[in-house]
Amino acid sequence: LIRKDDTLRQIYARQTLGLDSARRRYYYSARNLLEWLRENVSKESRILTDLNEVELIGVHIIGAHIGFLGKNIRGRERLEWMSGVHDTQAAFASHDLAQVAIVARKYSANLAIIPWPVRDALYRDGQYSVIRIPL
Numbered sequence: 606l607i608r609k610d611d612t613l614r615q616i617y618a619r620q621t622l623g624l625d626s627a628r629r630r631y632y633y634s635a636r637n638l639l640e641w642l643r644e645n646v647s648k649e650s651r652i653l654t655d656l657n658e659v660e661l662i663g664v665h666i667i668g669a670h671i672g673f674l675g676k677n678i679r680g681r682e683r684l685e686w687m688s689g690v691h692d693t694q695a696a697f698a699s700h701d702l703a704q705v706a707i708v709a710r711k712y713s714a715n716l717a718i719i720p721w722p723v724r725d726a727l728y729r730d731g732q733y734s735v736i737r738i739p740l
Contacts, residue, residue, distance in 0.1 A: 642664070645727070653667050653693055659718065696709075718733055
C-alpha cells in the first residue's frame with residue numbers, strides 16, 4: 606500500500622506497473638533545458654517547475670520535491686513548500702496555461718517550466734517549455 610500523499614512512491618509504482626504509459630515518463634534529460642537556463646535566467650528568478658534538476662542552477666524554484674531540503678519539518682516554510690508542490694502538480698495536470706499562470710503568480714514566480722511543448726515559449730524542446738509569467 607502507498608499513501609495517497611506519497612507522490613514519489615506513486616510515480617515509481619505507476620511506472621513500474623506501466624500504468625502511465627500514455628503520460629510523460631518520470632525522467633527525460635533536462636540537460637539542454639538546464640544549459641539554456643544557465644545562459645538566459647538570472648539568479649533572482651523564481652521558477653515554477655516540478656523538475657528537481659533545476660535546483661542545480663541556483664535559482665529559487667517552486668513546486669519541485671527537492672524544495673523540502675533545509676526546511677524545518679514543523680516550520681511554516683515546510684507547509685508553504687508542500688502547498689507549492691501540490692498546486693504545481695494540479696496546474697500541470699490541468700494542462701491549462703491560464704491555471705499554470707495563476708499558480709505561478711500565487712508564488713511570485715516570473716517563469717514556469719511547462720512539461721509539454723508550448724508554442725511561442727522562450728525555450729522549447731520535445732519535453733519542456735519555458736514561459737514568462739506576467740506579474
